[in-house]
Amino acid sequence: MSMAATSGTMRERARGFRFGALWLAVPGLLFLAVFFAWPVAQLLGLSLFDPDSGKASIATYERIAATDVYLRVLGITFRIAGYTALYSLLIGYPLAYWLSRLPDLYRGRMLLFVMVPFWTSYLVKTFAWMIVLGRSGIINSLAMGSGIVDQPLPLLHNEFGVMVGMVHAMVPLAVMTMLPVMAGIDRRLVQAAQTLGASPAHAFWLIYFKLSLPGVAAAGLLVFISSLGFFIVPAFLGGRRETMLAQLIITQVQELLNWPFAGALAAMMLAAALVSCWVYDRVFGLSTVAGGSAQVGAGRIRDLGLAILAQVAKLAGGVSALMQGLIGRRGSALVLPVFSWLAIAFLVLPTLLVIPLAFTSSQFLEFPPPGYGLSWFRTYFESPLWIQATIRSFLVAFATAIAATAIGGFTALALANSRTRWSGLIFAFFLAPMIVPRIIIAVGLFYLFARIGLVATDLGLVIGHTVLAIPFTLVTMAAVLKGYDQRLDQAAATLGANRLRTLTGVTVPLVKGGLVAAFLFAFITSFDELSIAIFVSGGVKTTLPKQMWDDMILQLNPTLAAVSVVVFIVVTLMLLVAERFRSSSSS
Amino acid sequence: MTTTTTRPTRRALLQLAGGAAAGALAAPYLAGTARAATQIIVADPGGPFGPAFRKAFYDPFEKATGNKVVNVAREAEPTAQFKAMVETKSYTWDVCTLTLSARDILAGQGLLDPIGFTHADVPKLMPEAISPLYMGTDVYSTVFAYRTDRVKNAPASWADFFNVEKFPGRRALRKNPIDTIEQALLADGVPLDKLYPLDVDRAFKVLDKIKPHVAVWWTGGAQSTQLLQSGEVDMLPGWNARLQAAIDGGTPARIVWNQGLYSIEGWGLPKGGPKADVARQFVRFCSDPKAQALFTEILAYGPTNLDAYQTIPAERAKVLPTSPENLKQMAIADEAWWSANRAKVSERFNAWLLT
Amino acid sequence: MTTTAAKPDAKPMQAKLVIEGLCKRYGATTALEPSSLSVAEGEFLTLLGPSGSGKTTLLQLICGLVDASEGRVVIDGRDQSRMPVHQRDIGLVFQHYALFPHLTVTENIAFPLKMRGRPASEIARRVADTLAMVHLGHLAKRFPRELSGGQQQRVALARCFVYQPSIILMDEPLGALDKKLREHMQIEIKRLHRESGATIVYVTHDQEEALAMSDRICLMNHAKIEQLGTPREIYERPRTAFAADFIGISNIFRGRWDGNGSLETAHGRFALPVNAASPGAEPALVVRPEHLRLGAPDGNAVTGRVSEIVYAGSETRVIATLSDGAPLVLRLGPDDAVPAIHDQIVAGWARDRAVLVA
Structure with missing residues (x-):
């Protein structure tokens, strides 16, 4: 039959395409091998040699083992990262669920709000939280003024403060990771469950929640791993006990110059991160990070999971019935939107706070400002240092976004077209820059760049930022391409388009939304990046976060706030343009 | 590194290919000048130090010698960068401010060059502020x-x-x-x-x-x-x-x-730096008591050359660590x-x- | 078509489902004009219409997935308009099956029973019985994505029949299947209907499917019910030009009533059927292809030129072009002489074979 013949040739062609497709990942592989794997390996390798004699030695690891302080800090790091992931999911899940049910246009606008923390420098956010949570901060002033409490609440310089700062920084990432998975869930399944007799609670937990679990797990992993490397938030918002491993690594690298020991600590952190990834891969499968379908677990675990969900559903059903009894059906229907708006308020609050601070007449970041004026904007606009840093940050972020989107896009294309056993490994390798703490990459790169003359160059910054941005672009593009109908490419090929024409004429226009998202992800990654900038800029090629950091260390003044406001306006305009671009492409 | 950076000499190009020159080549471009004088890149702590040192040291030094000083903000702890800079011979800075602890760490790893003068040359300098590899500017x-x-x-x-x-x-x-x-x-x-x-x-x-x-x-x-x-x-x-x-x-x-x-905080030179001569000249210049008095107008840090108090107003001296009243406590x-x-x-x- | 349930022409014995003035508006747009309908116990009723005609909306209103703007849904004599979806005793088979991808075939089918808190032994027995009924016993442990489209459809049917809901709604359940499988599944569904005695409301846009399966057809257009009747009634006595056009192939001649017994059209003056009611504002005569004969037996005839001849085994379809360019379709039996392409032909019909529509 002709059908069989056609499918035979199709299969052959597909195999040829597969072989060819994997080559698209080669540039990215080489790039990461040279600018990521090699420098990091070198830094970690330092831990295995005695710096004086140059002989192999495990003295650094013996030192770690000799005291429990490093293991305890590792434990604290894991605990904080774990709680951050947990709370980010608890806040992010309902928010993402609410967003996924909004009409497209409205959702796009709401997403801009959710993304606000992303494009507010985390240095500024951290200080905003100090102003909100401090002993004489906004919350305590309100609480004491209204007589709710007679002692200031301990909100800052403890684990609570750290949680607020970290969860605030991570909720957008959690939402952005879960949203595509939720958007991909067929809503009719929930309807189907209800027509089959499931109460709304049962339908949600047994069907929708179960199907959204891969997204939840992926978001949890990304948040957890990203949280491992935090050092600014615990330093400024934490107390005595909230010391994270990245802080110790930075001290070893920057202050004590003990790079072998820093390498050993980094190796410990990396090993711990890899173990978490491995566990994740065992349980959920690493491909779920890009929205792949989860593995179906083995019989008993799966049955147990379903049984637990059934119990949760029963409980939730009871709770919602109780709630409906208390506040009525209408009131219950408002719970989700009200929660979501509160979550958005939480995300936007620090940025909103920065605006009045920028117009303060005070020398300090104090709230409320004693008076208003434009002097800090004048300081900003009249400082060539700030202006140069701003322009450089935009240019570097732009170049990074293009490079990372191209590499991420081609790699996603290669992986989407290939079903070899290597693709899982390649995917994991491309995600690795997200797993390795940035400070390790930064120091490794600095060492490499110094030898090839890339220190204090814009190119060096772009390369470093591209390394960090590639995982985000790959994950975004892989999720988009998963839903992309490959047959359209085949159709274009049969209609006479060559590979390039197919790519530019068919594939790219159809995945434009994903490209814009990947571009923005990479742009923001670069725009808010500090670690690489500290090491690679050499103080000469200063980026905006680096300039802010210098300011923050030395003379905390409201210029920071003024800069943030300017950046906020520029980036908002850019996002609006991008949003228009994206919506015009979909219509 | 050649002392003039306006002509792309063969040597500079070779070094560029070798990768060592990029930072220094970029610097004059940044500063927007192309004078045929030596330009040194000075890493200060940034923030208020920038304008204070500009007024006290950089501008007067430029005026006095015709050389150019470009200042950049260094890290709070610049030792890591300093180390990699020397080890890879990629000198982004010619002079850098260091704390005493940074000095000792760097000196211990052999990463500093001598400053080329001794306490005998500047007798009014606090004795703790000077060593063969270092001169303190502020306390x-x-x-x-x-x-x-x-x-x-x-x-x-x-x-x-x-x-x-x-x-x-x-x-x-x-x-x-x-x-x-x-x-x-x-x-x-x-x-x-x-x-x-x-x-x-x-x-x-x-x-x-x-x-x-x-x-x-x-x-x-x-x-x-x-x-x-x-x-x-x-x-x-x-x-x-x-x-x-x-x-x-x-x-x-x-x-x-x-x-x-x-x-004390003060100047150190990265070992083997290409413009060490001018850099030494600069460090020596910073020991001048009048120059040091100038930075105290902006910074509440003490001069290391105690002669500076001859020109510092008494009211200001009260908040400076090295004023006789404070120092003795x-x-x-x-x-x-x-x-x-x-x-x-x-x-x-x-x-x-x-x- | 044999059914053990309601006879096509019989009066509904007892109304299983009654819809009274049901209506749905989204802002300014109306998804369903106020509509009323009654479905008898055991009846197979099809909602037929083009996309956007309101049939899916009507279906969703019946099962409660969408809240009605006005009107009532009465099942077994009880008003269930305000009843939440999961408490209405209704089964719904979705267009794309809506099988739970994370559950096996068995678990999918067991789902409604579990939700009803049935004992495990009963669940196991009924699932097994139902699996056997749809001939899927050997696939019980598979996941939906491991099944073919036809198999998935049968799982969806099984999941619906297993808990014996008093009404089963089906939303274009065969839309995604190829023609051969479709025809097979049509028979399958009829068999299930017959064996279970369930009341079925079936949505489709395929008129052949509607004609083949239904006890009655509810033809919908522009968010309202156009005509309700048995397949034969709708085919033979269409009430509107739309009904005539949508169901089967029709030759439609629009014209002006001369106030007497004839219609003035672009192709000539045609005598109306003897018992025709008074024509409406835009009257038209509908003539089915099988009622056209070559030649002009009764004076009602048109002239055209043969443009296409389609041989279909049991019959031959001749398509001619009339003087104004409109097509005319004739169906010739195996014994009829077939004209050649480009032949000038005259086709006529007995006046009572035509139907006058509003």
Whole structure:
């Protein structure tokens, strides 16, 4: 039959395409091998040699083992990262669920709000939280003024403060990771469950929640791993006990110059991160990070999971019935939107706070400002240092976004077209820059760049930022391409388009939304990046976060706030343009 | 590196290919000039140091020698960059400010070049401020300050600071054993001139007692300003200029100079730097007392050349660590002891914090 | 078509489902004009219409997935308009099956029973019985994505029949299947209907499917019910030009009533059927292709030129072009002489074979 013949040739062609497709990942592989794997390996390798004699030695690891302080800090790091992931999911899940049910246009606008923390420098956010949570901060002033409490609440310089700062920084990432998975869930399944007799609670937990679990797990992993490397938030918002491993690594690298020991600590952190990834891969499968379908677990675990969900559903059903009894059906229907708006308020609050601070007449970041004026904007606009840093940050972020989107896009294309056993490994390798703490990459790169003359160059910054941005672009593009109908490419090929024409004429226009998202992800990654900038800029090629950091260390003044406001306006305009671009492409 | 960077000489190009020249080549482009004079890149701590040093050192030096000074902000702890710079011979800076501890770490790893003059050349320089590899420009002091609006019973010593019954109030300490160990020992009655070698065990016993009463453990200088200014705490130790900044901004607070520990910040040259000659000339220039007096107009740090006080107004001298009145109440921190013991004490301190 | 349930022409014995003035508006747009309908116990009723005609909306209103703007849904004599979806005793088979991808075939089918808290032994027995009924016993442990489209459809049917809901709604359940499988599944569904005695409301846009399966057809257009009747009634006595056009192939001649017994059209004056009611404002005569004969037996005839001849085994379809360019379709039996392409032909019909529509 002709059908069989056609499918035979199709299969052959597909195999040829597969072989060819994997080559698209080669540039990215080489790039990461040279600018990521090699420098990091070198830094970690330092831990295995005695710096004086140059002989192999495990003295650094013996030192770690000799005291429990490093293991305890590792434990604290894991605990904080774990709680951050947990709370980010608890806040992010309902928010993402609410967003996924909004009409497209409205959702796009709401997403801009959710993304606000992303494009507010985390240095500024951290200080905003100090102003909100401090002993004489906004919350305590309100609480004491209204007589709710007679002692200031301990909100800052403890684990609570750290949680607020970290969860605030991570909720957008959690939402952005879960949203595509939720958007991909067929809503009719929930309807189907209800027509089959499931109460709304049962339908949600047994069907929708179960199907959204891969997204939840992926978001949890990304948040957890990203949280491992935090050092600014615990330093400024934490107390005595909230010391994270990245802080110790930075001290070893920057202050004590003990790079072998820093390498050993980094190796410990990396090993711990890899173990978490491995566990994740065992349980959920690493491909779920890009929205792949989860593995179906083995019989008993799966049955147990379903049984637990059934119990949760029963409980939730009871709770919602109780709630409906208390506040009525209408009131219950408002719970989700009200929660979501509160979550958005939480995300936007620090940025909103920065605006009045920028117009303060005070020398300090104090709230409320004693008076208003434009002097800090004048300081900003009249400082060539700030202006140069701003322009450089935009240019570097732009170049990074293009490079990372191209590499991420081609790699996603290669992986989407290939079903070899290597693709899982390649995917994991491309995600690795997200797993390795940035400070390790930064120091490794600095060492490499110094030898090839890339220190204090814009190119060096772009390369470093591209390394960090590639995982985000790959994950975004892989999720988009998963839903992309490959047959359209085949159709274009049969209609006479060559590979390039197919790519530019068919594939790219159809995945434009994903490209814009990947571009923005990479742009923001670069725009808010500090670690690489500290090491690679050499103080000469200063980026905006680096300039802010210098300011923050030395003379905390409201210029920071003024800069943030300017950046906020520029980036908002850019996002609006991008949003228009994206919506015009979909219509 | 060639001294003129306007012509793309063969050597410069070769070095560019070798990768060593990019930073220095980029610098004149940044500064927007193309004079055929030597240009050195100076890494200062940034922030208020930029304009202060520009006024005191950079502009006068340019005027005097015709060379050009481009200043960039270095990291709070530039040692890592410094090390990699020398090891890879990619000299982004020609001179860099270093603390005494950074000096000792770098000197210990052989990463510094000699400055080319001695104490005999500048006799009025504080003797601690000069060594073959280093010249100090400014003195900063670790003291404590308290909010006069909240602390009614004025504390006057570290013993008072550590006495939470007699002097109630929220306290902060630095999340670092350096200074903190000394403060504990001073509070316990160890005389200022017999601090070193530090009795670490004794210090931790004192710290054990105050640990529950410490509300904030600060990590950065700007943070200490913020803590004092916002009233997050009522008393805290810190570097005098940081605390002074809050007071200058109108915060009702007072600095206690008694039993302060001072230290020095100054210039060091990366080993093998291509413009070492001009850099040395520059460092020497910075020992000038009139030049040093100028930076105190902006920075509340003390000049190392005590002759500078001849031109500093008396009112300003009061808030500077090296003014005779303040200096006699203080002692210098022993960087050598810390260089030898820091890793171990830090480890113990970190462990102690967690329990 | 044999059914053990309601006879096509019989009066509904007892109304299983009654819809009274049901209506749905989204802002300014109306998804369903106020509509009323009654479905008898055991009846197979098809909602037929083009996309956007409101049939899916009506279906969703019946099962409660969408809240009605006005009107009532009465099942077994009880008003269930305000009853939440999961408490209405209704089964719904979705267009794309809506099988739970994370559950096996068995678990999918067991789902409604579990939700009803049935004992495990009963669940196991009924699932097994139902699996056997749809001939899927050997695939019980598979996941939906491991099944073919036809198999998935049968799982969806099984999941619906297993808990014996009093009404089963089907939303274009065969839309995604190829023609051969479709025809097979049509028979399958009829068999299930017959064996279970369930009341079925079936949505489709395929008129052949509607004609083949239904006891009655509810033809919908522009968000309202156009005509309700048995397949034969709708085919033979269409009430509107739309009904005539949508169901089967029709030759439609629009014209002006001469106030007497004829219609003035662009192709000539045609005598109306003898018992025709008074024509409406835009009257038209509908003539089915099988009622056209070559030649002009009764004076009702048109002239055209043959443009296409389609041989379909049991019959031959001749398509001619009339003077104004409109097509005319004739169906010739195996014994009829077939004209050649480009032949000029005259086709006529007995006046009572035509239907006058409004």
